[in-house]
Amino acid sequence: MSYTRREEEVKMRSRIVAGSLVLAITLISLIVLTMPALADMPHSSIIIGDLSVPQGGTATVSITITEATNNISSVDLELTYDTAVVVLMNVTNSDFDNFFWNEPTPGQVKMLGFQGASASLTVPVKVADLTFQGVGGAGANTSLTLEGRSYMGTGSPYGNITLSSGSGYIVEGVPVFNTVGMIALVGLFAFVLMVTARRKKDE
């Protein structure tokens, strides 16, 4: 009796394993078969670079649509960042005919660009340059997280979209210009030159 039960258990396990194998093979086949067709599917990539801001200084980072199978008629984006690390100063230089931005909540920037009478854009498309001021201490960092979508000339959103977020770092600030030190340095240099010239003359 016990032997029969074991036999049944073994059979059941074998069936489960066989079933799982069939399922796995089916899934893999489905993925392999659909991959080439999926490559044809309209897709787009939007990236924001990394930002390195001097402490107390400013730096600019660009948001760019680097890849799009079709052209681009418009874009809706939202960028989030840590206001304890950097603060947004300005958003400029968009390739879109019409560009609007707003920071309704500190650390959350909404951007919208669209083409009017002009033709839709082809990649690479600069969405905008964003200028930040570093307010955090040296070594502080924040992620620059992008969300949103771009739209084709036909109006359909790119269903397959890759949004690459960036990072913002605060680097050691440039030292303040030291006038006294510079005068001393120039004086020392002049003194060395004078001494060298006199030695040559003496020789």
Place this chain on the structure above:
Amino acid sequence: MAEKKKGIVKADLTRACIHTALIAFVIICTASLALANGPSITVTPSNFTPGDLVTLNGTEFKANENITLTTTVTCWKPVVDGQCECDMEDFEILPGVRFDLSVREVKDHVSVYIKKGIWLPIGPGTPGFTFVYNAATKTSNVSSVKIPTGGRYSIDVIGDAVDGAKNCTMTTTATLIIQADGSGAFSQVFDTTGIPICCMRVTATGETSDPCTVDLQLCLKGDASKDGHVNAYDCCCIARYCCEIPGYDNCTICCTSADVDGTSGVTGDDARYLARYLVGLEDELH
């Protein structure tokens, strides 16, 4: 004598009028009664925007009969760079629904991508789908078998437009069979999220009862492109409509939805106002 004759004529006329009125009244009453006895469907609420839940109530069907509910959405899209493309995002498909697509003014089969979790391409030869291209009507038709699992789907349909076409038409038909209760009534709730604000028609056809139809008007302020969403592309559409770019016309643009800035008429200011609203610089659409 002449006055007496006039009086008689007047009396005859009055009698004739009364008879005509009575006959008309009887006809109207009979027709009303006949209509009242036929199947009917009502929509609650009567005014809604994409995203609302809508209840379809049917009455006066035969008890326990199977009813075929057919929802047809027709939308017009501008042809851009020789392509026409229609998409519906995150719309709900009920289990057991059969789906048909028809895109007119295209050169060949359309390419279809369906998303439920991940995007999957659907083409001629995909099991469960039938692709037929009619060269005479320049129409590509795609039919599905009953979709076993319901849920939220997105669909993207792309086709090469025939030369010279300024816009193309996509008709989407979802068919669901439900059963009337013992009193011949049914109630079906459906989610309008992602449904384009175009022409939408629901027809209920019983096995033996007469079909009845209701046309739904969906309106979403700002959704100039009539795709059921308000986004950056609507600004683009309004601007292109104002610049009279071919394809962006009264057929493909919903002027009522596009007029958002509080001043009468659709102008470039509406596009800019909508953009400002979308980034949070304006509080409301007018």
